[in-house]
Amino acid sequence: xxxxxxxxxxxxxxxxxxxxxxxxxxxxxxxxxxxxxxxxxxxxxxxxxxxxxxxxxxxxxxxxxxxxxxxxxxxxxxxxxxxxxxxxxxxxxxxxxxxxxxxxxxxxxxxxxxxxxxxxxxxxxxxxxxxxxxxxxxxxxxxxxxxxxxxxxxxxxxxxxxxxxxxxxxxxxxxxxxxxxxxxxxxxxxxxxxxxxxxxxxxxxxxxxxxxxxxxxxxx
Numbered sequence: 001x002x003x004x005x006x007x008x009x010x011x012x013x014x015x016x017x018x019x020x021x022x023x024x025x026x027x028x029x030x031x032x033x034x035x036x037x038x039x040x041x042x043x044x045x046x047x048x049x050x051x052x053x054x055x056x057x058x059x060x061x062x063x064x065x066x067x068x069x070x071x072x073x074x075x076x077x078x079x080x081x082x083x084x085x086x087x088x089x090x091x092x093x094x095x096x097x098x099x100x101x102x103x104x105x106x107x108x109x110x111x112x113x114x115x116x117x118x119x120x121x122x123x124x125x126x127x128x129x130x131x132x133x134x135x136x137x138x139x140x141x142x143x144x145x146x147x148x149x150x151x152x153x154x155x156x157x158x159x160x161x162x163x164x165x166x167x168x169x170x171x172x173x174x175x176x177x178x179x180x181x182x183x184x185x186x187x188x189x190x191x192x193x194x195x196x197x198x199x200x201x202x203x204x205x206x207x208x209x210x211x212x213x214x215x216x217x218x219x220x
Contacts (some may be wrong), residue, residue, distance in 0.1 A: 005181050008174075014185025020086040025167040025184060029087050032080040033109075033155070037148055039073025040116065042066075044145035050133040059132035066133065066141060067123045074116045081113060087165060098162050101154060108151035115144045 015023035022028035046066035053059045088106055092099035119140035127134055133141075158164040173182050 002179055008181050008183050011183060014183055018090075020083050021090060021165075022083070027083075027087070027165045029080060029083040029165075030159070032076060032083060033152075036073040036077040036080060036112075036116075037152060039069045039076075040112070040141070040144045040148045043069045043073070044141045047133040047138045047141045051138060054132040060130070063130060063133045063137075066137075067120070070116055070120050070123070070141070070144075074113065074120060077109075077113050077116065081110065084109065091165060098158070098164060101158055101162070102164070105151055105154040105158060108147055108154060112144050112147045112151060115140055115147065119144065 012023055012026065015025055017023055018027075020028065043066040046062045046069065050059045050062035050066065053062070084106060088099075088102045092102050119137055122140065123137050127137060159166060173186075
């Protein structure tokens with residue numbers, strides 16, 4: 001029995017390209033957010049350590065480490081903001097809860113980026129020679145970390161509560177017992193490995209009734 005499947009998750013073949021949004025099943029925004037989130041949490045931790053050991057020689061090392069970490073995270077955050085904006089603009093419909101939640105997430109993370117850029121400015125131009133983290137950069141890094149937790153929680157609801165940008169199927173063959181891997185773009189009997197030599201008759205679609213059922217178009 002096979003135990004590992006690597007290729008279906010790694011391949012881009014068969015996935016629809018969506019520009020700045022990435023590919024179907026491989027959106028660009030979520031992985032870009034991992035770096036800023038980790039950087040902001042680490043920077044806050046480094047600053048707390050620096051303050052705790054302010055009389056030690058290594059306090060300045062932690063302060064500088066927090067500064068460099070914020071700079072790296074802030075740089076990647078600009079790319080995350082660009083892809084996130086395109087997700088918001090192209091993948092949510094005005095008037096829906098999904099749009100409002102995406103707007104709340106975006107507003108929170110833009111605020112985080114503003115706080116981080118301010119923190120970097122204070123460190124580089126006003127407190128670059130300090131021996132340890134002082135009150136202003138400490139407060140800004142802690143605020144950025146707290147807002148990051150808030151924004152990440154809202155973003156998590158988009159993905160895990162609403163299925164935003166998640167390619168799923170109600171009865172996907174990847175959940176069926178089979179030795180055959182299913183690759184992007186494969187559907188139905190072709191993906192499950194069943195016999196497809198006998199033509200099937202498509203079901204007659206039910207008549208649509210105006211004004212019923214949810215409408216949530218995904219714009220390309």
